[in-house]
Amino acid sequence: MLSKIVRTIANQLIVFILVFGLYIVMHGHVTPGGGFQGGAVIASGAVMMIVAFGSREIKKSLRERHLSLVESGGALIFIGMAFAGMGTIFFYNFLVGTPVFGGIPPTGPNPGNIWTGGVIPLMNLGVGLKVTAGLSAVVLAMALFISGEEMEE
Amino acid sequence: MRRIIAWFVLIILVAFLASGALLMHPFGYPPSDMDDYMIANSQAETANNNVVAAVLFDYRGLDTLGEATVLFTAVTGALLLFRAVRRKEDKG
Secondary structure, eight states: OOOHHHHHHHHHHHHHHHHHHHHHHHTTTTSSOOHHHHHHHHHHHHHHHHHHHOHHHHHHHSOHHHHHHHHHHHHHHHHHHHHHGGGTSTTOOTTTTSTTTOBOOOSSSOOOOTTBSTTHHHHHHHHHHHHHHHHHHHHHHHHHHHTTOOOOO | OHHHHHHHHHHHHHHHHHHHHHTOOOTTOSOOSHHHHHHHHHHHHHOOSOHHHHIIIIITHHHHHHHHHHHHHHHHHHHHHHHHHHHHHHHO
16 A cells, blocks of 8 residues: 555546546547547556555455456447347447437548447447456456455455 | 577578568558548448447457457456465465
């Protein structure tokens, strides 16, 4: 556990890191970014909390079992979206033209609309959950291992 | 003997890499229509402003599936490894 100054600053910064990571994940189809990048940003926030507070404190609120659940859930969202387009072909973008994320932007430069992209925003969300939980779980496991702490089942 | 083998392997490796660097295609050759097609049509076909996301999750979705599988396997392996070592230390 680091000093009180570091802990206070980390407590304030984690909010902005989480918001920025979620923004990158959910705007992956409009602006540069996506599930992998946003998930890495959020996982880096988790790493900052582990460094500032120590793995012993983080272990109480960030359960490794729950992280595994979230990671598997993200993978299931991703593969489920891929299978949902099976009526035409694997990975078919079946939501284009429907009211849910189905708006088609004009070709060429345009201001951008969040309700576009078809299945891609949902896939971004799934991959973002998966990368967030996966990287956080790996870092937490390594930190617990180094500190000699028992990993909870 | 080991030095001779090492030099032999080194020379073969250098020749292989140098030939690869010298015989490389010039930039943009052979010409491909794929990138122009994606830039022109991705907004109309996949409703995406971000062509990179369109390629990643729609045109080449299977690649992303493999990538996600690699990450999943890596995370599973890391968690299994650190748990197993921890338990062994506890017993011994």
